[in-house]
Amino acid sequence: MPEITQEMRDEVKGIVYNFFADECEVDKESINSETKVIEDLEGDSLMFLELLEIFKKKYNITVGVESIGKYIMKHPAETVGKIVDLILLIIEHGEKISEIG
Amino acid sequence: MERSIISEWELHGNIGVLTINNPPQNYLEGFKLAHLPDLKRWTEGDALKGMIIVGKGRHFCAGFNKEDLYKTGDEKVLLEELRKSNEILYHLEALQIPVVAAVTGVCLGGGLELALSWHIRVCSDKALFSFPETGIGIIPGLNGTVRLPGKIGLCRSLEMVLAGNVIHADEAMALGLVDYVVPSKEVLEFSLRLLDRMTTGRSTNIIRSIMKSINNSSKLSFNAATEEETGLFAGLVLARTKVMPENGKSG
Numbered sequence: 001m002p003e004i005t006q007e008m009r010d011e012v013k014g015i016v017y018n019f020f021a022d023e024c025e026v027d028k029e030s031i032n033s034e035t036k037v038i039e040d041l042e043g044d045s046l047m048f049l050e051l052l053e054i055f056k057k058k059y060n061i062t063v064g065v066e067s068i069g070k071y072i073m074k075h076p077a078e079t080v081g082k083i084v085d086l087i088l089l090i091i092e093h094g095e096k097i098s099e100i101g
Numbered sequence: 102m103e104r105s106i107i108s109e110w111e112l113h114g115n116i117g118v119l120t121i122n123n124p125p126q127n128y129l130e131g132f133k134l135a136h137l138p139d140l141k142r143w144t145e146g147d148a149l150k151g152m153i154i155v156g157k158g159r160h161f162c163a164g165f166n167k168e169d170l171y172k173t174g175d176e177k178v179l180l181e182e183l184r185k186s187n188e189i190l191y192h193l194e195a196l197q198i199p200v201v202a203a204v205t206g207v208c209l210g211g212g213l214e215l216a217l218s219w220h221i222r223v224c225s226d227k228a229l230f231s232f233p234e235t236g237i238g239i240i241p242g243l244n245g246t247v248r249l250p251g252k253i254g255l256c257r258s259l260e261m262v263l264a265g266n267v268i269h270a271d272e273a274m275a276l277g278l279v280d281y282v283v284p285s286k287e288v289l290e291f292s293l294r295l296l297d298r299m300t301t302g303r304s305t306n307i308i309r310s311i312m313k314s315i316n317n318s319s320k321l322s323f324n325a326a327t328e329e330e331t332g333l334f335a336g337l338v339l340a341r342t343k344v345m346p347e348n349g350k351s352g
Contacts, residue, residue, distance in 0.1 A: 023159065033302055044125035045209045053229055055265055065265070066236050 002048050002059075004092050009084075010089070012055070016084050019051055033081025048083065049092075064096050070098040106130055110159075115150040117143060117297050118289075126163040127156045132243075133188040140189060144196055147305045151296035152196065154219065155203040156212075157291055162227070164210025167237065177228035186211075186243055190218040195316065197309035199299060203292040205285060206229050214243035221314075222278070223292045225285040230275065230278060232269040251319070252277050266323060267280050310337060 002008075021028035024041040037043040052068070055061060068090065077086045090097055102111045106243055107130050109124040121134065134140075144152065156162055172177045192215040193200055202216035204224040209231050216222050224230075232249075234243050236324045241262065242244060249258040253276040260266060273279045283291045310333040 019171070042225070044124060044159065044272060046163060049207060050227065053269060057269070065233065065267075 002091060004088050008091070009088065010039055012087050013084050015054065015058075015088065016051065016080060019054065020047075020080060023047060023050075031080055033079060033084070034079055035080045037080065037083065038078070047083055048077070051083070051087065052090070055091065061091060062082050063097065067095050067098040071100060103139070103143070105135035106133050108135035108139075110139075110143045112149075112299075113293060115148055115300065117149055117152045118291060118293075119143070119152065119154045120157050121154065122157040124156075124158040125160065125167075126207075127160055128166040128169070129165055129186075129215075131169055132165060132182045132352040134186075134189055134213070134215065137189055137192060138186070140192060144192075144198075149198055150300040150303070150305065150308055151198050152193075152200045153203050153289065153292045153296065154193075154200065154215070155292075156205060158206075160206035161204040161208040162212025162215060163207055163215075164212045170239075177351050178314075183242055188242060190215065190248040191352070194218045194220075197312040197316075199296060199308075199312065201292045201296060203288045204230075204279070205288050210234055210241065210245075211243055214241055214245040214248070217248040218244065221280050221295070223283060223295065224270050224279045225288050225290055226270050226282050226283055228273070228279075228282075230273050231265060233265045235263060236265045255287065262306070267282070306337065306340070 006065075006101055020026070020031055020041055021035065024043055026041060030033065031041070035041060037047065038045075042069050049065070052065075058062070068086075069087075072086070075082075075086075077083045089100065093100060102109050104110075104122070107121055109120040110124045111118055111120075119135075123175060125153055135242060173182065190255045190316070200219040201221040201223055202219045203214055204222060205228060206225070207229050210218055213230055213232060230247055234241050242303070246258070249262065253261070257276055261268065263293060266275070268278065270279065270282045274282045281291065281295070314326070314333055317329050321328075321329065
């Protein structure tokens with residue numbers, strides 16, 4: 001289980017913010033942790049799948065969409081900040097994310 | 102621009118562009134892309150030399166909507182719906198013009214089955230492909246397991262469908278799942294240029310003969326396909342001999 005460092009947090013946040021700025025064609029400065037992906041950025045649920053694949057490749061993570069789905073059912077991630085937190089949890093726990101209460 | 106179910110149709114010169122317009126996920130509605138009679142009408146006639154299918158917005162198509170899938174309930178109705186969907190795929194696959202799937206964003210399940218049934222697949226460098234059906238206890242239902250091995254081989258097909266792996270554009274290219282990978286914003290333009298390069302200066306007769314012969318290579322035995330090609334070749338030679346007798350004599 002990798003330890004999440006501040007450097008990692010900053011890197012994940014940077015990648016997530018850049019992704020949404022690029023894909024939703026908005027200024028990165030206009031995004032903050034409270035920005036809602038669907039309402040504010042006109043994004044969609046499939047964008048998380050795209051983001052997840054970026055991080056799976058980058059951190060060599062093995063995790064099934066079903067495991068993440070189980071966690072998201074209990075903890076919806078609607079804002080950019082919550083998505084950053086979710087990615088960090090996935091990096092930290094991998095497949096075991098579904099066991100988090 | 103004309104519309105049928107979730108499809109919109111417009112012409113760019115001799116190239117038809119069908120847009121799957123059900124954003125953001127571009128789910129198939131009731132398993133279908135368009136009404137078959139509308140598709141037949143759009144794709145008939147000698148003027149059309151190629152066709153591109155693209156998704157509206159960020160994604161190509163996320164396949165079936167899970168809610169649609171389970172609400173049918175009745176086996177006969179479900180089988181009939183799937184039969185109609187297959188008829189659409191067969192119609193587009195059998196068209197005697199090149200059909201390009203121009204894939205951006207996510208291409209999942211039924212969306213990937215659509216893309217597999219057409220002749221050429223162009224995708225963006227960020228495109229993702231997957232058959233997620235096993236994750237919800239079903240299997241691909243629009244020829245996905247039948248067409249996939251012909252593109253990426255038996256072993257990788259088993260892995261992709263059973264594990265529900267997500268395949269990136271670069272891996273899709275290496276596997277032979279797609280034919281071209283281009284930057285995200287250039288997918289439609291590249292596809293138009295590709296078809297333009299293939300068909301400009303080529304008569305409808307030539308395009309149809311080539312499409313027919315190439316389609317025969319996977320549908321008929323080698324001997325039958327060769328016989329058909331010989332017939333097509335002879336027909337074109339004789340047609341040119343009649344138009345240009347001097348060329349005919351000089352061979």
